[in-house]
Amino acid sequence: MTALLEIKDLHVGYGQVEAVLGVSLELEKGQIVSVIGPNGAGKTTLLSACIGLLPSRGTILFDGEPIGGLGVEARVARGLCLVPESRELFGEMSVSDNLLLGAYSKRPTRSELLARRDHVYERFPRLAERRRQRADTLSGGERQMLALGRALMSKPRVLMLDEPSLGLAPLIVEEILRIVHDLRQDGVSVLLVEQNALAALNVSDYGYVLETGEVALHGPSAELISEERIFASYLGGV
Amino acid sequence: MSWDIAMILTVDGLGAASIYLLAGLGLVLVFSVTRVIFVPFGDIAVFGALTLAYLETGRIPPTIALVATLAALTVLVEIVRLIRQGTHAAIPRTVLNWGLLPLLPCLPAMLLAGGDLPTYLTVLLALALVVPITPLMARLVFHPIADASVLVLLIAALVMHFLLSGLGLLFFGPEGFRTQPFLRGAIEVLPGITASYQILLMIGASLVLAALFFVAFERTMIGKALRATALNRVGAQLVGIRPAATATVTFCLASLLAGFVGILIAPATTMYYDSGLAIGLKAFVGAIIGGLSSYPLTALGSLAVGLLESFASFWNGAMKDVIVFSLLIPALLVRSHFSTHAEDDAEEEV
Numbered sequence A: 001m002t003a004l005l006e007i008k009d010l011h012v013g014y015g016q017v018e019a020v021l022g023v024s025l026e027l028e029k030g031q032i033v034s035v036i037g038p039n040g041a042g043k044t045t046l047l048s049a050c051i052g053l054l055p056s057r058g059t060i061l062f063d064g065e066p067i068g069g070l071g072v073e074a075r076v077a078r079g080l081c082l083v084p085e086s087r088e089l090f091g092e093m094s095v096s097d098n099l100l101l102g103a104y105s106k107r108p109t110r111s112e113l114l115a116r117r118d119h120v121y122e123r124f125p126r127l128a129e130r131r132r133q134r135a136d137t138l139s140g141g142e143r144q145m146l147a148l149g150r151a152l153m154s155k156p157r158v159l160m161l162d163e164p165s166l167g168l169a170p171l172i173v174e175e176i177l178r179i180v181h182d183l184r185q186d187g188v189s190v191l192l193v194e195q196n197a198l199a200a201l202n203v204s205d206y207g208y209v210l211e212t213g214e215v216a217l218h219g220p221s222a223e224l225i226s227e228e229r230i231f232a233s234y235l236g237g238v
Numbered sequence B: 001m002s003w004d005i006a007m008i009l010t011v012d013g014l015g016a017a018s019i020y021l022l023a024g025l026g027l028v029l030v031f032s033v034t035r036v037i038f039v040p041f042g043d044i045a046v047f048g049a050l051t052l053a054y055l056e057t058g059r060i061p062p063t064i065a066l067v068a069t070l071a072a073l074t075v076l077v078e079i080v081r082l083i084r085q086g087t088h089a090a091i092p093r094t095v096l097n098w099g100l101l102p103l104l105p106c107l108p109a110m111l112l113a114g115g116d117l118p119t120y121l122t123v124l125l126a127l128a129l130v131v132p133i134t135p136l137m138a139r140l141v142f143h144p145i146a147d148a149s150v151l152v153l154l155i156a157a158l159v160m161h162f163l164l165s166g167l168g169l170l171f172f173g174p175e176g177f178r179t180q181p182f183l184r185g186a187i188e189v190l191p192g193i194t195a196s197y198q199i200l201l202m203i204g205a206s207l208v209l210a211a212l213f214f215v216a217f218e219r220t221m222i223g224k225a226l227r228a229t230a231l232n233r234v235g236a237q238l239v240g241i242r243p244a245a246t247a248t249v250t251f252c253l254a255s256l257l258a259g260f261v262g263i264l265i266a267p268a269t270t271m272y273y274d275s276g277l278a279i280g281l282k283a284f285v286g287a288i289i290g291g292l293s294s295y296p297l298t299a300l301g302s303l304a305v306g307l308l309e310s311f312a313s314f315w316n317g318a319m320k321d322v323i324v325f326s327l328l329i330p331a332l333l334v335r336s337h338f339s340t341h342a343e344d345d346a347e348e349e350v
């Protein structure tokens, strides 16, 4: 079985400085894969390169086809989707408009569009209550829900999440991660970048530990969690 | 100044304001989506006016040749770019989009021009002929440097202005044109004060267009995509909006607005190939009042510019333009006082 998303020997740099040095990674259909590692390890850089916001060297295969030469929009149109660390919402637009734009790449019919939005509202009732509110007036947690909801509007095949729990209260983190877990039922594969290593490994099937731009360790999540020695040395314990 | 004169000047000022309103909306639209301060807006408006004049007098407008030249040039440049990238497969689509699509309005124009056409047809043809000019020019000039700083884009826009007025001289010649008013006669709006139907048409058309513009922006998906691009470029890309495509749509809309400006102004003022800069700059004053980002404030700014211009020409005709442009100073002062934060955002993008 070929992986849905396959990254081989990827190098990404900012000018002369390389932040990702030959990372290889695989994500299979319906899988949740987490990428963990300390600050500055290159996790955000890796995701930015996958979606095409940063140029990279190496191979990125999506569904077996190389997508390294495509622009961001073309990758999004194929079903790749990124919720970036910085969220990148449309601040002056309403929650509803933000969601509607989420489906832009798929150009669904009007009724399909509204059905998708209602589906997101069902998943995040809090967004439904605030549908007319401007995105830049939402709380941090609501913003994260909106970013996630906007991504779901495009019905992505691979969803890349960069620190979805950033700055959120434990209760909301749990809620967000539960939703990530549920996405598998909808056939969405998830590449999850998290600071909160234990929580990430708990919801994922497979994990990669990134350190200074290189994969230091990878394996099934359960094994990574149980290997306490490695866990402690790479992640500073929990 | 007597009450009558003030009223007459006000009516005149509103007529001018309606022109600056449309031009100001165009400038704000282009700037917010592409970060280009679109100096050549007025030049495109002049092309609209001159095209209308040619059609009205039963001559073939040189705009056809202009559009064809630009389309040929754009296709050439695009093909060279595609070949260098090694993406030959995209060539047929490029030829279709940049070569044939812009020529579409030329065909009916060629068939119909030269005859005695009803007014609505000349207006439609003039608009249709002007629409491809801006997107083609922008593809040539701005697309290769889309990520450059605002300053570089502004310099490119200035170059484009000189290029366009040069092309204007080449294609339309140095003589001035003034078209027939669409409506004749006048109506007494207040006791003793008359306004010509033509000026009321200008004001009405401008208001209707501005309203349509707002509705399109708020309600349609494309309008939302344009706004989204203006608000957050990265966010827009992440939902699959192609910046190059929104830029092209934006320049088409700007072209259309410029066409309307030209057609509305053509019966009121004699237009020369180089009359565009003054229109563009005065609209720019209005747009600056709106901080190049707010449509409602731009509308107010355009109103101020139009009225000030009208009254200034009564007080001191020679100093008219000086007075209008000095409106920039209080406008900028007030803006820098109230919206340091918006300016910071703009800086960051640079």
Ligand SMILES: Nc1ncnc2c1ncn2[C@@H]1O[C@H](COP(=O)(O)OP(=O)(O)OP(=O)(O)O)[C@@H](O)[C@H]1O
Residues within 6 Å of the ligand: A014, A017, A019, A037, A038, A039, A040, A041, A042, A043, A044, A045, A046, A085, A195
């Ligand atoms: N725009 C940039 N220019 C230069 N260097 C950068 C830039 N962005 C990131 N870097 C550097 O690249 C390295 C990797 O950064 P990255 O943001 O990918 O880390 P991260 O793993 O996402 O960290 P965190 O967990 O803090 O989000 C860091 O050393 C960072 O300083």
Ligand SMILES: [Mg+2]
Residues within 6 Å of the ligand: A043, A044, A045, A085, A162
């Ligand atoms: Mg990061």
